[in-house]
Amino acid sequence: MNDRKPRIGVFKYSCCAGCEFQLIFFQKHVLETLKAVDIVYCPMLQSGGVEDGPFDVALIEGTVTEDWQAAQLRKVRSVSKWVIPIGSCAVCGGVPAIKNTHEEYLVQNRVYADTAKVHSIRAHSVDQYIPVDGYIKGCPMGQRDLTEFVTSLLLGKRPDFLCSAVCVECKLEGNICVLVAYGWPCMGPVTNAGCGALCPSHDRACYGCWGPMPSANPRALANRFSKLGLTPEDVYRRFTEFGEPTKEWKAGQVRKWEVAQR
């Protein structure tokens, strides 16, 4: 980037808007950081703003669940140098994608008597629709990767995001392995690092909120869960709470109880 301040656009789709808050209160240095960049579009932060770009960076929050969002994404892609999904919803589908484990009409009918006004499509991550230039993972998105992103942007280098498993951070924290020692169904071995092994550090098994790490081996972990005594339904639930539509965790998302019935 040159001397001009980087122009940033923030777009929100189906999500809780928590990542936008993480961004706005970035490292408690809201002023210093936000002064170094030019946020040209972010409706939750400020009124006005230009949706049409051009942007140096477009940050996308939330799962894509309606077709106008997909159409807007393509437009955003064409006017942005970088497009970066922020938070699990945009990165891997996150919690809103749990609905993909059910039939669409069934889910809609449980909520609305009148579904004629609903135009919801299957929930998918941003990279299912457009090419992206990196991911800031986490639910809510992690401080470390966010810091890396902002400094990279200001220095004009490519960000180096974490892509190891939670286990790596868990060792650094000095925790006892809750999977091996206590037999808890911990998602740490297949989940992307970034949280600092928050759950194992608080006496709890990781539930995978950061989404899949790239080289995960879900089949091995799913088998291990079965040996621990989890039912096939329980294993399926562990692997579908975050990242239902991801190829990395696909081997853990087998509906084994239905396979047995066939």
Next chain:
Amino acid sequence: MESRTGEEVGSRTKVEVNYFARVEGETALVVELDGEAFVQLRIFEPPRFFEGFLVGRKYDEVGDIVSRICGICPVSHMITAIQAVERATGIEVSDQTVTLRRLLCLSQIVASHLVHLYMLAMPDYYGCPGIVDMQERFGDRVQRLIRMKDVVNELTGIIGGRALHPVTVLPGGFTAIPKQQAFDDILEKLRSIQPGAAQVVHDVADFKVPDFHAACEHLALDVEHGYAINGGTIVSDKGLAVEIDQYDEHFHETEVPYAFAKKSVVGDQTMIRVGALARLNTKFDKLQDRTKSLAEEIGFSPPDDNPFHNNLAQSLEVVDGIEQCIQILEAVSFEDEELFARPEAGEGGAMTEAPRGLLYHWYKIDPLGVVEEANIVTPTSHNFLVIERDLKELVVQRRDLDPPTLRLLCEQLVRAYDPCFSCSVH
């Protein structure tokens, strides 16, 4: 997408906001002033179907999943859901758990109010598009927000593991209890922001709001002793008293074709209002003495039916919430506890005071601990009807104003309610 001016077409005056800025979630507002006024809050936040996909999930996942309904009040959704699950499955919790949950909720209410007051509402009153532009002229206020939000978030984080989407809260209790040293440190910090909290009240009292009155019934939770947050009886300033278990008999939700949020009404469409103003209107006497004297200083006294004063009520709750946290931390010491939960089949609901008002969760759980049915009613659903009614009265009273001023006034009114459209379309 956003057009900054109200447009006039012939004799037809229109105020149209295509994408409402500085609120949580996505909504459009349409006001037409031709003959009888017409107001619609078109909440187009895409539905996420939480009540649909919670079916089939395990009872101990529910809290983690529903906290993702809202990025400003995740703790409220989490605690309400977990209390509802506990009610349904017969899981009991210790007094310490109840106290820790109260601390979590109080700290989150204060943080949420601060964000709303400074980041979402305040720019309107100083002609700024957002908080970034307020920095030059009002740097001290922005600093106050950051400092105070930081401390109360830290308290949430100490107990919950992190402030946004906590991880230690499960049915039956907490997975880990923080060390006493952490509580002692945060107690010091809370004391240090007390003067700032009083200043918040004065900052908000500086807002120039119209003298506008819109009568309705104010609903809040109440208990015999103390300021009810995580349970109690639903009471109103008009004499309503309903137990939470009887919620479904008195309240019902209706769908509208132009919004994905539902409207929640009591009985035959009584105008109800929930939130900070409603809480102060129903249980002002339960506030701390310090808060009451501050209220007197700025001239706030219930009953107050000016919806713009919800901002004032929130600022008073900031002072009160911090004071309450300090009192709890001074009086109680916490010990490690075993987390134990054995769920049975059943159904049950719980209600808490979220920052924006009454939040209700209800679940039916099967013998294996799997959710069979779920129902969630958010504060903004309870307020939906009254927001539209107030807007209508406001534009009728002020129809002579020029369109940009009227538009700003409409936006200020909606923001004063601190609506959360993400929550309302869950």
